[in-house]
Amino acid sequence: QRQRESAxxxxxxxxxxxxxxxxxxxAARLNHExxxxxxxxxASVDLTAAEHRYTANVAAARALVDEERRIMLRHSTGAELISEMVAKVESTTRLNMELQDKAKHERDRALVDGEARLR
Structure with missing residues (x-):
């Protein structure tokens, strides 16, 4: 009897x-979720902010291209035009590379931040 009660x-x-x-x-599952x-x-907020910055940077690059077109129309000699165009192309290329580097850095940072928040 006692064994049954104990069991x-x-x-x-x-x-x-x-x-x-x-x-x-x-409870742990709910906390994790x-x-x-x-x-x-x-991450969504960070990505949206990065997209807004990227859009602004693209607008700046487009403004440079527009300026390039205005310069082409304004110059009368080929040498001046070529010199100005080379400078603008180099500037635009540098800007595009910087924008790509920034976008990559921001994506990488958002991923690292997201992973850190998960931990």
Whole structure:
């Protein structure tokens, strides 16, 4: 009789421990899902900001191209035109490279930030 009572008590304790573990697991899952949502939200905000900066940089590059066209129309001699065009092309090329580097850096930083937030 005593062994049965002891076994029943042990089963009850085991059932309680399993239930408690299940609750803890569910809570941990919810916390993880919330943290993941937070990271995604932050990454989305960071990406949107980077896209806005990129759009502004593209507008600046387009303004340079427009300036280049105005210069072409304004100059009368070929030598002046070529010199000015070379300078503008070099400037535009540098700007494009800088924009690409910035965009890559911001993407990499957003990924690192997102991974850090996950941890």
């Amino acid at each position: 029943a008590a042990a089963r009850e304790q085991l059932a309680a421990a399993v239930a408690s573990h299940g609750e803890a697991l569910a 919330y943290a993941l949502k937070q990271v995604r939200d932050h």
